[in-house]
Amino acid sequence: MTSTDRNYFERVEICMGTTFRFAGRSELGEVEVQNILSQACEILHEADRTFSLYKSDSPLSRLARGETRLADCPPVVAEIWDACDEWEKRTDGWFSAMTPQNTFDPSGVVKTWAAKRAAEYILQAGINDFTMNAGGDVWLSDELTSDQEWRIAISKPISIASSDHAILTVIDLKNTDYRALATSGSAERGDHIWNPKAAGKSAPTDLVQVSVVAKDLVTADVWATAAFAAGTRGIPLLAAVDGIEALFILANGDLAATENFQKLFAKN
Template sequence: MHTFDHTELCMGTVFRFAGNSALPPVETKQLIEQACAILHEADRIFSLYKPESPLSQLAAGKTNLAGCPPVVSEIWDACDQWEKTTNGFFSAMTPQNTFDPSGLVKTWAAQLAADVLLNAGVRDFTLNAGGDIFIADGVTDAVNWRIGISKTVSIASPEAGVLTVLDLKGTGFNSMATSGSAERGLHIWNPKAPGKESAQELLQVSVIAKDLVTADVWATAAFAEGIRAVSHLTEVPDIQALFIFADGQITGTPGVIELFAKPEL
């Protein structure tokens, strides 16, 4: 058994794989390389920051869906499905009416990357995908089941700190995603607002779910929906959520109170 802790810069953010592996260290290292290759391949196809990416070409009208790798259609369909599931509050169509699935691609790719390790029998690790966390079922150390939720300021800010801590051990939840304006400003639009204006009622939403994509999509949708998301998400099965309002109030879905970490004695 050996520990590993690998940080990879990709998609303009930070991915961190950390845990324990019973495989020879060289094999673990290869698995992490494969996992990171998936992340970079997703970035190559879906980045809107790279003008040569298939998605940039699509957004610019220089190609069509049929001219893109098949995975683009797959993501298109997934976004479509999530738009229906969230009553339209998650949408990959930008205010400019171009296709921007960034809200899905990061955690979709992260989940595929985590699957590389899981499928090879490495089950005691966590993956931090730029602030969205996946905890594999085999995580042993209690501290690795606990996730700090950042304050609603950038982690580069002098006031940066931890708002609170959740503990997912034994809850059946493996993932948490947080949406907010602290790091990238108002980058989430409200697909249902007349001009798709940015949502501003909430500072931050954390969603806890079984899988990373579900957590991420609902966090994005809730942020766009605003305070009405509190009751909306309460009706959604198998997720919990913690909301920070613009005035600093903290509230959550009824079950989230069970997820707060118990203070250590």
Template sequence: MSDIEWGLRHVEHAMGTVFSFDIRDTPTTAIADALGRAVGWLHHVDEVFSTYRHDSIISRLARGEIGRDDCSSEVSEVLDLCERVGRATDGWFSHTPDGTLDPSGLVKGWAIERAARILHAAGARNTCVNGGGDLQLNGEAAPGSPWRIGIAHPSHPGELCAVVTGRDLAIATSGTAERGPHILDPHTGAPADGPASVTVVGRSLTLTDAYATAAFAMGPAARTWLESLGDYEGFAVQPDGRTWQTQGATATVNLCRIIPVDDPLGRR
């Protein structure tokens, strides 16, 4: 773990990705200490839940070396959440998509949300915690100004496909642009034939991140499903460049506004 310097911003490598902390409050000793604890928390999550670490708790559990009762309460919490999301998505989210235990589709969002809570408890009210493009946003970017988050276009590196604006929200994007076809269809175990990318916006990153994974796996059914939830919005880019967004995302709502960016090839 790297040293934390006094300030409102910090970047940390953990869990196989890059995390950034952007705190827009006046710095205090309590906030600086909380930032250190939040970074430590991310590394702890990696030690417990990484499927790439042979000695992690989740890897040992997957191999049957230990049982669920031998694990900490946080492991039970994550697995319970995975089962809850599996039921809510009619099985389109699974922590055993190919028969192997892998709660990664929920863990990162859960870890980021918990890190944001650590900061909030220390008095940081206006924060952005970003882990590989999945964000938990609290408060505002500046007094009277909402956060504005650009969503990377999956087919045109360096360009945006949409901008999300709002306060107190979570944003998660699933797709194949960076990691290839890594999301599996839980019903078949084969790579999901989803859109180029799908972005989901909600309040809690734990569920928002997991729902983004499920929405990608659902493919064409994702839009109707997201609209049925009520408290979530979605925006997707299809492989041919066309886009869709949920009905509430086309105008300012209590949660957010999703503003599409014109397709660079003129397709809608």
């Protein structure tokens, strides 16, 4: 079956205070596709019910208030706790799920972790030609049929509410091993990333945005968060990591990038 025999689909889901978008093509029937997407979106909502610190009855909120123990939470909470510990080691301490108030807050990984699980569910259900946008972090499947869909835009670090919101550049991931792009910065959510190596302090202000390309979405997201928390020290930090490329926007307007990032720029 050729790509022209496939039906286009799109699903937009509001969850975790942001927007998730799935779009692609499938030879499956419309009802079956929407049922698959609904189940994938339920994975997102279940993660939100478990990990949201904005929902007072979530296991994580109860844990933060000292009303329960980690051992009494759903097993997935301990799984994410261990994953955050491992990422903290891999990032030399620049990614941490412990807030300045010593509260466990894995939001730096949960969104893309849940998004990755949702995408894997869709793939396992037989849909392999689609893209996923998880609140601005983008993942591409291996079998996209349109050359244009391999291209991802990186926005300037300006709030989406601004009339000046514009694209900084476009990268092309076709014929590469990369499938994901994640961006961290202060333009949309302000100073929401803390400096884990300076108790009680926000991330340095010498960096305003970091975009990381990787093979999977969680890897891209964690390294973008770690680099932003490190400020300009994140530039040599990411330069030493295999399997990723990154673009940095400094507070003075200058740009910096890892050695091979320029090879990803769309040619036309």
